[in-house]
Amino acid sequence: MTDAADTPPAIEQDRELTQDGPALRLWMIDASAYIFRAYHALPPLTRKSDGLPVGAVQGYCNMLWKLLKDMKGADGPTHLVAIFDHSEKTFRNTLYDQYKAHRPPPPEDLIPQFPLVREATAAFGVHCVELPGYEADDLIATYACKARDAGGEAVIVSSDKDLMQLIGRGVVMWDPMKDRRLAEPEVFEKFGVGPEKMVDLQALIGDSVDNVPGAPGIGPKTAAQLLDEYGDLDTLLARAGEIKQPKRRQTLIDFADQIRLSRELVRLTCDAPAPEAVDDFAVKDPDPQTLSEFLDKMEFRSLARRVGDGKAEATETSAFAPKRAPNLSAPVASPRYAPKEVAAPSEPHVFDLDAYECVQTEEALDRWIERAREAGVVGLDTETDALSATHAGLCGVSLALGPNDACYIPLTHEHEPAANAGGLDFGGEADTREPLTQLDKPTTLAKLKTLLEDPSVLKVLQNAKYDVAVFARRGIRVAPYDDTLLLSYVLEGGLHGHGMDELARLHLGHEPIAFKSVAGTGKSQKSFKHVQLAPATQYAAEDADVTLRLWRILKPRLAREGLSTVYETLERPMPTVLADMELAGVRVDPDRLKRLSSEFGLRMAELEQQAHEIAGRPFNVGSPRQIGEILFGELNLPGGKKTASGQWGTDASVLEELALTHDLPRAILDWRQLSKLKGTYTDALTAAADPATDRVHTSYQLAAASTGRLASSDPNLQNIPIRTETGREIRQAFIAAPGHVLISADYSQIELRLLAHIGDIPELKRAFKAGLDIHAATASEMFGVPVEGMPSETRRRAKAINFGIVYGISAFGLAAQLGIDQGEAGAYIKTYFERFPGIRGYMDRTKAEVRQAGFVSTVFGRRIHIPAIHSKSGAERQFGERAAINAPIQGAAADIIRRAMIRMPGALTDAGLSTRMLLQVHDELVFEAPEAEAEAAIAVIKRVMETAAEPAVALSVPLDVEARAAANWDEAH
Structure with missing residues (x-):
């Protein structure tokens, strides 16, 4: 042990405060986990002097400094060590050569940061330890046992489940991201077993990340139930023949040796050769000169100011500042990941609108740009004169560096035309109003380009896709960026909307300036370019200010709640991908659309005349009130029900039922269908097409559905019917540019494939792997009929x-869909579950999960909240259960196509192709390719789409993509 005379005063004081506690308190930092958490929690950052990647180092330093600050207290350590993984190969690879075989290599920009992180650890005065042939977890286990056996206490600074087997007498864990103590109750709460059974539990469930095989099809809940019933793994395997469930019983019998191997792979060793003695880890303050030199070399100037000389008393102003010192002596309540409603801010944020600056000189612009570079993070927003990013004019740009520290840079504001400006009349004379003072637009954008493309400055936006597209049209590729809309969507998807105003109310207790208060409403609403500079500055700068404040609240939560990977891999890259697709647009044939509109109009007139003849009198076919009066008041058709407003209900389901026995409802339905197609598509597409290019530019919404599915608007290109002749006629109007073809690439039955994987359904897996007709195979399994010669009606029922x-x-x-009675439909469903018991098991697990947590997750980690599950209404709760069953499947499909879209532009470029991605329609991607490269493009597209889940998830069924090239969308589909 270190001599008391050599102990820094701060540490000596801590010992006096805790003299009744254990003499030895060893804290061990799981440094490897710290590194990856830092890398994924923060945007890429390079050292300005030489471009060296240092983002993970900076994040690691911030996290380490926060821990060092937090631990200065009664429960702080007497000894502290950071433990690293030494290499990929360990003694476990000798036991099982496939151990961690599927792990991808570290990102290229992370590799050079590993030695820098070790150097950083030493600079902060923390001892570093690693051991060849052993994982960091084994060293942590070894030192934890040494501390415990010496009568001391070991605190493992980590939240890794692999380390939870060590928890027990004298050993606890501390999750620094959640400020949470992990002891026996917390382990049991999460896994259903105590720490003493964690090795057995992990042996059963395996670990896909480390490629520990486990027992196929046995998850954490089943494993916990089995261990609770049989006591331990050896007893369970010895008595496996007693288990009632046939599949579970056979799995444990067939895979017993694999399970025992898995136990050896997950069990940590407490007798690894300790490289250094615990005494060497005595806590010490960092050497001020060493720390200063390191931070200066890394160019971490802001961190250097916060850290000061590295002593415990240094002033902490960082966003990482602790709210309180960790208390390890008492249990800490486990936080709920999914509250039924988002907590309101403890007090509203104060906004000083008069503090915002209107930038009207180059000197002021240069000052703001330089300050943004020094800060490294800047809130960013644009003001435009239209809602469409593909055609909007840029009125100005706003920047924010901190609360009430924001500006607006007007570029193209104009005085409102005299005819609209309060009745001004200059009597034929020139406009006498003083010209607006604004910067030169090309010069300003050139200067902003250096900031917005600077890789060392993070740009924070709300709905980044819009601003990215606006800047891209002006030759500026904004990067790197964070999007507060997407941060909120990842954290709280399904709980509320993610618009800026709603987020400001939720998280800041603030109501932003309404657009109508500066631009007016209705017919009197004016373009933003006509808003006077003073109110324009307050409105625009506030947007950037709000956005940056939201980012400071939302971004740290990603790491704390384990959602960084979801955001980084599924969300953050998407705005640029979609902006490029929107800017590209898709070409339409306006003449064909006009002809279709005319044809639809003529057919509507015929149907209207037909309806009048059937009814015996003229009426407005577009009026639900008049339709109801005729159907139920005059014709006395059965099944009529009045709505709350007193009118007869005439929605599609009512008319479809009546159309089975009467011609009038069918004529009305056909008229409605054509009316919708004409108004929503043929007329709207003709109006939406750019007259210079004949291309239509839709707008995609990333946060429209909680499952991750995209939505399309202005115009909506995702709901064009594909199974009707009229829908196909509309798709034929989408055409390729001259010399090009359209390629449609569509996932085949992706949701059923994901159901087979997620629910672990052997029969479906076999059918998909064999390339069988899945509906025929299902019918054969259900009804015991051979696939060969199967009646089409039998297959249709299985498909439904x-x-x-x-x-x-x-x-x-199902009865309504198949036209059979409810009893027969119920028997079909019962038979289905009997033939595929894994599906019922999946449904039951999912319903239990959503009731407990309030959300479900996809295999890629996307969290989908289901608020209806907590409703007081039984019907709403049942709806929530159905939504929860579908959400992991539909969400996984959405995640997969997002992963494909993110990779696609780079893959096409790497292949030397000029093919462009134009549209996404749920499970389908549409491309435009030169005719000569269509075949090569299809090969690349299929490869990217079919492997999109990898390496994050190794699906147990193949993904199949059907792709074709043709002159128009319908022929390619």
Whole structure:
């Protein structure tokens, strides 16, 4: 032990405060986990002097400094060590050569940061330890046992489940991201077993990340139940033949040796050769000169100011500052990941609108740009004169560096035309109003370009896709950026909307300036370019200010809640991808669309005349009130029900039922269908096409559905019917540019494939792997009929059940769909679950999960909140259960196509192709390719789409993509 005379005063004081506690308190930092958490929690950052990647180092330093600050207290350590992984190969690879075989290599920009992190650890005065042939977890286990056996206490600074087996007498864990103590109760709460059974539990469930095989099909809950019933793994395997469930019993018998091997792989050793003695880890303050030189070399100037000389008393102003010192002597309540509602801010944020600056000189612009570079993070927003990013004019740009520290840079504001400006009349004379003072637009954008493309400055935006597209049209590629809309979407998808105003109310207790208060409403609303500079500055600068404040609240939560990977891999890259697609647009044939509109109009007129003849008098076919009066008041058709407003209900479901026995409802339905197609598509597409290019530029919404599915608007190109002749006629109007073709690439039955994987359904897996007709195979399994010569009606029924099961279909819904009685439909569903018991198991697990947590997750980690599950209404709760069953499947499909879209532009470029991605329609991607490279493009597209899940998830069924090239969208589909 270090001599008391050599102990820094701060540490000596801590010992006096804790003299009744254990003499030895050893804290061990899981440094490797710290590194990766830092890398994924922060945007890329390079050292300005030489471009060296240092983002992970900076994040690691911030996290380490926060820990050093937090631990200065009664429960702080007497000894502290950071433990690293030494290499990939360990003694476990000798036991099992596939151990961690599927782990991808570290990112290229992270590799040079590993030695710098070790140097940083030493600079902060923390001892570093690693050992060849052993994982960091084994060293942590060894030192934890040494501390415990010496009568002391070991605190493992980590939240890794692999280390939870060590928890017990004298050993606890501390999750620094959640300020949470992990002891026996917390382990049991999460896994259903105590720490003493964690090795057995992990041996059963395996670990896909480390490629520990485990027992196929046995998850954490089943494993916990088995261990609770049989006591331990050896007893369970010895008595496996007693288990009632046939599949579970056979799995444990067939894979017993694999399970025992898995136990050896997950069990940590407490007798690794300790490289150094615990005494060497005595806590010490960092050497001020060493720390200063390191931070100066890394160019971490802001961190250097916060750290000061590295002593415990240094002033902490960082966003990483602790809210309180950790208390390890008492349990800490486990936080809920999914509250039923988002907590309001403890007090509203104060906004000083008069503090914002209107930038009207180059000197002021240069000052703001330089300050943004020094800060390294800047809030950013644009003001435009239209909602469409592909055609909007840029009125100005706003920047924010801190609360009430924001500006607006007007570029193209104009005085409102005299005719609209309060009745001004200059009597034929020139406009006498003083010209607006604004910077030269090209010069300003050139200067902003250096900031917005600077890789060392993070740009923070709300709905980044819009601003990225606006700047891209002006030759500026904004990067790197964070998007507060997407941060909120990842953290709280399904709980509320993610618009800036709603987020400001939720998280800041602030109501932003309404657009109508500066631009007016209705017919009197004016373009933003006509808003006077003073109110324009307050409105625009506040947007950037709000956005940056939201980022400071939301971004740290990603790491704390384990959602950094979801944001980084599924969300953050998407705005640029979609902006490029929107700017590219898709070409349409306006003449064909006009002809279709005319044809639809003529057919509507015919149907209207037909309806009048059937009814015996003229009426407005577009009026639900008049339709109801005729159907139920005059014709006395059965099944009429009045709505709350007193009118007869005439929605599609009512008319479809009546159309089975009467011609008038069918004529009305056909008229409605054509009216929708004409108004929504043929007329709207003609109006939306750019007259200079004949290209339509839709707008995609990233946060429209909680499952991750995209939405399309202005115009909506995702709901064009594909199974009707009229829908196909509309798709034929989408054409390729001259010398090009359209390529449609569509995932085949992706949701059923994901159901087979997620639910672990052997029968479906076999069918997909064999390339069988999945609906025929299902029918054969259910009804015992051979695939060869199967009646089409039998296959159709199996198909309806296959797709219906994914959406939690009821016997009533299936009966309506197949035109059979409810009892027969119920028998079909019962048979289905008997033939595929894994599906019922998946549904039951999912419903239990959503009831407990309030959310479900996809295999890629996307969290989908289901608020209806907590409703007081039984019907709403049942709806929540059905939504929860479908969400992991539909969400995984959405995640997969997002992963494909993110990789696609780079893959096409790497292949030397000029093919462009134009559209996404749920499970389909549409491309435009030169005719000569269509075949090569299809090969690349299929490869990227079919491997999109990898390496994050190794699907147990193949993904199949059908791709074709043709002159128009319908022929390519």
